[in-house]
Amino acid sequence: MATNVAQTSEFILDKVGGASNVASLTHCATRLRFQLHDQSKADQSALDSNTDVLGVVPQGSTGLQVVMGGGVANYYQEIVKLPGMGDKAGADDAAPKTNKKDYGGVRGKYSWVDYSFEFLSDTFRPILWALLGASLIITMLVLADTFGWQDFRAPMAEQPPTYQLLHAMWRSVFYFLPVMIGATASRKLGANEWVGAAIPAALLTPEFLAMGKAGDVVHVFGLPLVLNDYGAQVFPPLLAAIGLYWVEKGLKRIIPEAVQMVFVPFFSLLIMIPLTAFLLGPFGIGIGNGISDFLKAVNGFSPFILAIIIPMLYPFLVPLGLHWPLNAIMVQNLAVLGYDFIQGPMGAWNFACFGVVAGVMFVSMREKNVQMRQVALGGLLAGLLGGISEPSLYGVLLRFKKTYMRLLPGCFAGGVVMGIFNVKASAFVFTSLLTIPAMSPMGGYAIGVAVAFFTSFFLVVFFDYRGKEEKAEVLANLAAARETEEEAAPAAVESAAPAAAAATAAAGGVATAVAAPVKTALEAGAVTTLTSPVEGKAVALSEVPDPIFATAKLGEGVAIEPTGNVVVAPAAATVLTVQKSGHAVGLRLDNGIELLVHIGIDTVQLGGEGFEVHVAKKQHVEKGDKLITFDPSFIKSKGYNLITPVLVTNTPKFASVVGHPAAQAGFDTEVITTTAN
Structure with missing residues (x-):
């Protein structure tokens, strides 16, 4: 399982354009959330076709969400370990490295409204785990109330100690929700998250609560202060975080950098806690009550x-x-x-x-x-x-x-x-x-x-x-896959029939119509060789200047430095995929081997220039059939390396896959040997 997660994580990073294309990475309950330097470099079709990926959702002009389901954290942890990703992590426990606002997928041409919704989303996202846990504890207590074991709404003083503790488990999340929101909202904006948490926390302290009940007015610094119950409130900490961002930004402009660590948080707390208590807190409660009252009015008019x-x-x-x-x-x-x-x-x-x-x-x-x-x-x-x-x-x-x-x-x-x-x-x-x-x-x-x-x-x-x-395409793909699997064994048996008949006749026996079964490449102990699909010099995969290919992340095989300009089928096969750009073709050979021929490195960026495709997806081809023609001179003139990885993409199904370097590999030169488990 761990190996599969690691392989999928490497695949995802490769298909979003590699670590160099990732500006930042976070995750939520179900999604990896990438911010990319160039969204066009992400191969969304390839990501979507991976069985571990539940969906791909572009966000704005730079964001990309890769939906992984409940195990998203496992994939996140594997991706941030990969080379080049150490400084890209932005997980829930990571502090911001700058005081700049992180606009995520909403940049430039997008309005402030778009960012406002993203701000809300990224503020609540990290808290979802605590909210989900608390919601299930609440459900337990509601069930206990349903069965008459305790009164869910009874005052805490009337609850037995066991239930008081259980209530404390969920109330902790909701009562201190303003503190959590203060932290996550501040981090989203680029302000200090711990100062952001301390501001609403001040309004939940025993000292503040001792000043009076909600609705009371007390005088502080000679000014009237309206007291409110800030437990479980949402809008006051949101407004406080926005205020903190601007206060911090202003303070950093006037306070020397050498002493900012001391005086920026000092003055931030000194300014923001009274500002929140006097103005932003009551205003935030008013906003929440106003929206709630509107929906309540609609509900009152007609639930x-x-x-x-x-x-x-x-x-x-x-x-x-x-x-x-x-x-x-x-x-x-x-x-x-x-x-x-x-x-x-x-x-x-x-x-x-x-x-x-x-x-x-x-x-x-x-x-x-x-x-x-x-x-x-x-x-x-x-x-x-x-x-x-x-x-x-x-x-x-x-x-x-x-x-x-x-x-x-x-x-x-x-x-x-x-x-x-x-x-x-x-x-x-x-x-x-x-x-x-x-x-x-x-x-x-x-x-x-x-x-x-x-x-x-x-x-x-x-x-x-x-x-x-859509249905016709899906059913056709399923039928083609089943046909390929069913055709592999009979084809091998038919090819062995003449030899078996000749051997029987030479021994003086009588040839029968039923030939002895022949092992396919996937059958235990079978050794299969593949010829080169491209003319050129065969070298080890490690010589490919791309870490995904060089380390065989997509499968073992060999690389060809082309001297020709044609890719042919090395054996009878079905075309699994052929890129519109013409730079790659995937085959499932009739013997069960799945092969990828990738012409050059990063040549997908040519957008099909210099390539001519001669086959279509699901087409069956024979050994030597022309698949792709390419123009080596044009591709090299654009600065791309033409080295061509030839990979067995279902390598895990074999005991070994070995590439054979050759100074000059022709279409009949054996370059790969597979041995089945």
Whole structure:
């Protein structure tokens, strides 16, 4: 498993353009989030075709999100260990190295509105882990309340010590949420995250709370200070972080660099804590209350209408990251009202999404489509057990034409049921199977999510999730793959039949119609040789001036320094892939070996100039058939190295793959030998 993660991580880094193309890398609950110097260098098609990658989402002009699902942290840790990535890491525990704002995928031509939503997204993203853990603890306590073991809403003084501790486990996350937000928001902006955390923390200290109750007015420095309860608040720390950024920026301009470490945080705290207590904190609470009151008014006018609007909006908000403000309002509602009216209807969207993915898994099992079955299963488990929709969204929903046609009816039907029962949440939770008890009425919510799930599920099962062209292409690819596998063994048997018959006749026996089975390249003990697909000098892979090829990350083999200008099939094969740029071709030989011929290094950047492709994907070719013609003089004139790696890409299936250097390799020169396990 670890080896597979390492190999996939190296593949991802290569396909985003290598470490030199990565400006920074972070990760969230499901996605690797790259900032690239040149987004065009990323091979998004190659990334999307990898079975470990659930989806690829460009963000702005420089960002690229690679969706990996729940194991994203493992891939992140492997990538940051790779050469050249040591200074690119921006994980949740990494401090900023400069005081510049990190605009992520929103630069230059994008408006401040775009950055505002990204700011919210990257502020809440690191806290998701704590929120998810706390939400499940809340679910445990709500279940205990349901079974009559304790009163979830009872004052803490009336709770037994065991439950007091359990309540403290989840309250710690929500009560100190302003401190966490102060840190993450400040880091996103480029201000000091610990000073950002200290500002809202000051408003949660016993000394501040001892000044009076929420709503009281006290006089500090002769000025009236309105006291508020800042526990679980969202907007005050956000505004404080923005204020801190500008204060720090100004202080660094006037304070000598030699003493900034002492006096910048000193003056920042001296300025920002009173400013937050007097102005930004009350204003932030007013913003939160205003938005909450507006949605509450809509809910008061018609909970039924709001319950339909919310799940119908979410499928369009989540892909753009615009759902984060609503998450803030959910927390705000719980802090002010004691309940939330958004999470229940939101569950209709989530379960409609999971229903689509469950339908895709069912269809994929029926079609024996292993890749989509794996993608769908991963998304379904992350959704049903964790309430996380991103793997389903990016792995399935945004990749196929008809998915939203199957999703939205489920959202609507589930929203109607939520509206009928006027479902509310008693705590902030991720809407999964495990958190159903946190909704009230629990039975009405369960019916609503079931209606959403099965509406979308049956729409996919009966009407599919792809357009006609998409479905036809997928089925054709599956059929071609099966045919290739089925043809390999019979072809080998047929080629051995004449020899077997001759041997029988020479021995005085009678030849039979059934030949003895012949081993393919993948059968135990089979030794197979491959001839060169290109004329030239054969050298070791280690001589390729590209670390991915030189270290055999994509497979063992040999490299050819071309003297000719044609790539031919070294044996009968099916074309698995041929690049539009003409610089590479992938083959599955009839004997089971999978081969990649990559003409030159970085020649993809020529955009097809200097190359002519003679074959198409899924085409069957015979030994010696012309695959690609290239112009060596033109390619060299553009500054590209023509050395051509020839790789066995399914190397792990063999006991050994050995390349044979040769001073002059022709089309009949054996350059690679494979030995099966």
